[in-house]
Amino acid sequence: MHLRVAGVIVLLYAQPLTRVVRLTVDDVVRDGDAVLLRIGEPASPVPAPLASLLLEHIANRGNMGTATNPASRWLLPGRRAGQPFRPDHLSALLNKIGVPATAARGAAAVRQQLLEMPAPVVAEALGYHDKTTTRLRNGTGGAWSRYAPGNHARSPAGWVPRGTGDS
Structure with a gap:
């Protein structure tokens, strides 16, 4: 089950x-009926099929029966005391079952999101640095080059609206 959880997080x-x-x-948050995954800010919603898989995995995590790991908080606890699963070992296992876990595949998924959302929004939601998502967006030919992040509901300090033809 841990491979399915890890693979879906990588791909989705x-x-x-x-x-x-x-x-x-603790990065899996229950908010009423919703399940959220804290990988960036705000926490990302988890679709229903993955949410039930994730909650089932948490209840039945592997490597918890040893004397060294009874209270591990890792989502994917490793075999060594207090350590998570090793990324290189997890990569090899995911590749065996056909899940591409390389950085290039992850970047392809990010590029797809950059076609639909501004780079700063993707960066904050996925926990990436904004320079990384901007570089990836430039490679996609995305149309968000004029997006200005921030609160657009307020007027800038010192800004006075123009009249509506009174001048």
């Missing part, structure tokens, strides 16, 4: 394995 949220193995059970 474009997360590198080095980040996936650092997730803890």
Whole structure:
């Protein structure tokens, strides 16, 4: 089950394995009926099929029966005491079952999201640096070059609206 959870997180949220193995059970948030995954800000909603898989995995995590790991908070606990699953080992296992876990595949998923959303929004939602998503967006030919992040509901300091033809 841990391979399915890791594979879906890699493919759906474009997360590198080095980040996936650092997730803890505390990064899975229940908000009423919704399940959220804290990989960026705000936490990302988890679709229903993955939500039930994720919650089932948390209840039945592997490598918890040893004397060294009884209270592990890692989403994917490793065999060594207090350590998460190793990314290189997880990558090899995912590749065996046909899940491309390389950074290039993750970048392809991010590029697809950059065609639909501005780079700063993708960066914040997925926990990427904004320069990384901007570089990837430039490679996609995305049309968000004039997007200005921030709160657009307020007027800038010192700004006075023009009259409506009174002058």
